[in-house]
Amino acid sequence: MFTENKVKLAIAPIGWTNDDMPELGGDIPFEQCISEMALAGFIGCEVGHKYPREIEVLKKALDLRGLRIASAWFSAFLTSKPFQETAEAFKAHRDFLYALGAKVIVVSEQGNSIQGQMEAPLFENKPVFTEEEWSCLVDGLHRLGDLAAEKNMKIVYHHHMGTGVQTTEEIDRLMGETDPKKVSLLYDTGHLVFSGEDPLHVLNKYIHRIHHVHLKDVRMEIVHKVREGKMSFLQAVKAGVFTVPGDGAIDFQPVFAALAAAGYEGWLVVEAEQDPSVANPLEYALKARQYIRETCGL
Numbered sequence: 001m002f003t004e005n006k007v008k009l010a011i012a013p014i015g016w017t018n019d020d021m022p023e024l025g026g027d028i029p030f031e032q033c034i035s036e037m038a039l040a041g042f043i044g045c046e047v048g049h050k051y052p053r054e055i056e057v058l059k060k061a062l063d064l065r066g067l068r069i070a071s072a073w074f075s076a077f078l079t080s081k082p083f084q085e086t087a088e089a090f091k092a093h094r095d096f097l098y099a100l101g102a103k104v105i106v107v108s109e110q111g112n113s114i115q116g117q118m119e120a121p122l123f124e125n126k127p128v129f130t131e132e133e134w135s136c137l138v139d140g141l142h143r144l145g146d147l148a149a150e151k152n153m154k155i156v157y158h159h160h161m162g163t164g165v166q167t168t169e170e171i172d173r174l175m176g177e178t179d180p181k182k183v184s185l186l187y188d189t190g191h192l193v194f195s196g197e198d199p200l201h202v203l204n205k206y207i208h209r210i211h212h213v214h215l216k217d218v219r220m221e222i223v224h225k226v227r228e229g230k231m232s233f234l235q236a237v238k239a240g241v242f243t244v245p246g247d248g249a250i251d252f253q254p255v256f257a258a259l260a261a262a263g264y265e266g267w268l269v270v271e272a273e274q275d276p277s278v279a280n281p282l283e284y285a286l287k288a289r290q291y292i293r294e295t296c297g298l
């Protein structure tokens with residue numbers, strides 16, 4: 001289905017150790033996480049908070065297991081802090097990823113975000129950017145795109161629950177106001193379905209701007225519980241709103257088919273944060289690997 005050697009399969013460490021809630025998987029060592037990723041049949045991963053920051057140490061640990069770095073999350077504060085603060089942190093992050101051979105940098109605007117607030121009702125308290133904030137975001141992203149281009153890299157914007165770019169309308173505005181040469185899109189199936197969007201509509205509309213993919217499945221019964229119970233993003237994750245592809249409500253077959261038909265090149269990253277004391281990370285990584293093999297032959 002996919003062009004040979006152009007599409008690679010990775011997995012994010014968030015199923016083992018969660019950067020948003022370090023207490024989830026706090027007892028799982030880095031080496032166990034990357035060993036199990038490789039054992040489950042993945043050739044790449046993203047970066048988590050337990051990963052060593054020394055390039056050579058990290059490279060050696062990954063090389064020993066046949067893993068490469070696909071990318072890593074960057075929190076931007078373009079709407080709430082002076083640009084220079086985000087730019088300095090971004091350059092350090094960019095250089096770290098460049099040294100590890102990554103080509104794309106995941107960027108998410110965290111100004112006014114409620115994704116890290118344990119008690120904030122997700123659907124009621126989600127931020128909505130003002131005109132001024134939109135203009136800071138668009139201008140700042142263009143400048144981050146220029147900084148990424150200095151190293152021949154791209155920024156891929158992560159739409160996300162509990163942030164100012166969550167809905168189809170907000171994604172449309174961001175894509176409409178940014179230069180495709182400077183700002184690409186990260187496509188995260190789980191966040192779109194959780195938000196109530198049509199993931200295939202977004203995929204087809206922006207397929208040529210999508211340069212990184214997060215494969216997350218969703219348990220719809222938990223989405224309903226989150227809406228009814230006015231739960232927060234973190235409470236939703238703890239309750240099990242996300243799971244691996246093949247274990248939830250999303251049919252990934254048309255997603256893979258559309259990406260393949262458009263000649264997608266890059267990483268597909270399984271990213272399914274759950275409580276690892278409830279959902280054994282190796283078991284779920286194996287489940288995802290098998291589903292992807294059966295669904296798209298990768």
Ligand SMILES: O=C1C[C@@H](O)[C@H](O)[C@@H](O)C1=O
Nearest residue numbers: 019020073158188214271
């Ligand atoms: O890409 C992601 C990174 C996480 O930190 C985040 O909260 C998760 O839901 C996600 O999609």
Ligand SMILES: [Co+2]
Nearest residue numbers: 158188214271
């Ligand atoms: Co994601």
